[in-house]
Amino acid sequence: MVVGFVPPLDPLAVRQISPRYLSQDERIEIADLRRAGLSMRAIADKLGRAPSTISRELCRNAAPAGRASQPFDAHRRATARRARHHRRRVDTNGHLGVLVAELLGRRWSPQQISRHLRVLFPDDRSMRLYHKSIYHAVYQPNSRFLRPTRLAPHLRSPLRTGREHRRAHQCQRRRRKRFQQPMLTIHDRPFPPIDRSQAGHWEGDLIIGDNHLSAIGTLVERQTRTLRLVHLPRADSDSSRAALVVRMQDLPPALLWSITWDQGTEMARHLATADKLRTRLLLRLPITVATRQQREHQRAAADYFPKGVTLTNHSPGHLMEVEYELNNRPRMVLQDRCPADLFAALLASSSQSVLRR
Incomplete structure (x- = not known):
């Protein structure tokens, strides 16, 4: 018995092709039927192909004289001819x-x-x-x-x-979820992205320090554009959960309806964070970017924390001073009112509707 070696198939050979071309399975069946002594017309009838197709296949991809038909080698030669150079x-x-x-x-x-x-x-x-x-x-x-x-x-x-x-394109439908636990996404919010009529919805993100070893959390209230900075001794899930709970637990339920955050590793304990704060923690999809106002606030905060340096040296007191300075700037989008004044009015209001227009 003579053992031959067939090299691995070219990527073009395993690509899905039009059914008008003979497949590898059909070539195997042609070889078996031809070895059984069937004529070309009989093989064509069994495969549902034209007799001329079977004739061309046996002529073009026939094995050398004296050897039986080799369907895998025939499929390789047909694939090589199909490639256009x-x-x-x-x-x-x-x-x-x-x-x-x-x-x-x-x-x-x-x-x-x-x-x-x-x-x-x-x-x-x-x-x-x-x-x-x-x-x-x-x-x-x-x-x-x-x-x-x-x-x-x-x-x-x-x-x-x-x-x-x-760069290879990734199919979004094949993307696996970042966290195995049940999670709410940004599509579970009961309002469109441009709707800011209800207070109490926060957008969160991170300012990353040198070598991704330190971070500062940023939280922006969507209606008043109030900024809160979160001191993170480490950028891990336990530190993020503890810091978010300490920073946001002083808010009444009417001003803490939801928090939207990226699917970073710092949110691995999102269920425990949402349960402790008694709010909804929604996670952005990988293809979703933060809102324009959120990015503006993050850039404004980043002016106080330059890139390429560690952020662990900034104490919680320093973050509070930066937060106070940013929240007491008049904003054109708020008709030259300050976020701090509007948020204070919301805290004092029972209906939480002072900004509705």
């Missing part, structure tokens, strides 16, 4: 390649280059490129477009993302 227009058209390289060197985006070519050569279709073709040309191995530019010598890729290869 063609040169890109940016490689065959010298003038176009030079122009694209020049614009990439000036750090134009592929979309800008594609639009510019349409304006520059309105009647010459050979001088046009779809922006995805430019991306493919940059991402191909040993691309001539991957070279530093004069004004940005520290970057090898001409793309603003800095990528040198294509």
Whole structure:
């Protein structure tokens, strides 16, 4: 018995293809039926294929003389012929390649280059490129477009993302939940993102210190834009739960309807935090970003805590002083009123509706 070796299949061979092509299972069945002595027309009737399809298959992918049909090797050869190897227009058209390289060197985006070519050569279709073709040309191995530019010598890729290869797309439906415990997401809020008519809904986030070893929590009340800073000795779930409970437990239930936070590891004990505060702790989805006002407040707070330094040196008293200064600034979005004054009015109001308009 002669034992042969069949190398592993190319990724193109295991990709799902159109049913008009013969599959590997059909090639195995053709080999078995042919070995049993059936004619091409009989095999075609059993497979529901045209006799010419079976004839071409046996002619193109037949085994060497004197050897039985080898369906796996036949499938490999058919797959290799199905692959198309063609040169890109940016490689065959010298003038176009030079122009694209020049614009990439000036750090134009592929979309800008594609639009510019349409304006520059309105009647010459050979001088046009779809922006995805430019991306493919940059991402191909040993691309001539991957070279530093004069004004940005520290970057090898001409793309603003800095990528040198294509990033695989992730299917959101296959994404696993960050936490196994039952969790509420931002879609469980009973109001749309632009609705700020009800007080007591807070947006939370972290200001991360050097090497992700320290952090400061930020909480912004959606209606009054009141900011609360949370001192975190460590950026872990136990410290976050304890600090949030201490910082937010002084609020009445009417001003603590919900807290929205990212699905970071600091929220691993979100159920215990929500139970202790007797509120709803909602977690943003990975594709959801914080609101614009939340990011503005975080940037304003980050002015007091520069990047690249540890945040453990800032005491709770220092955070309270920063919080007081930020909350007593007049805000244009609040008609030049201060968040602290509006929040104080909410605390003194029984109906919690002083800001409803």
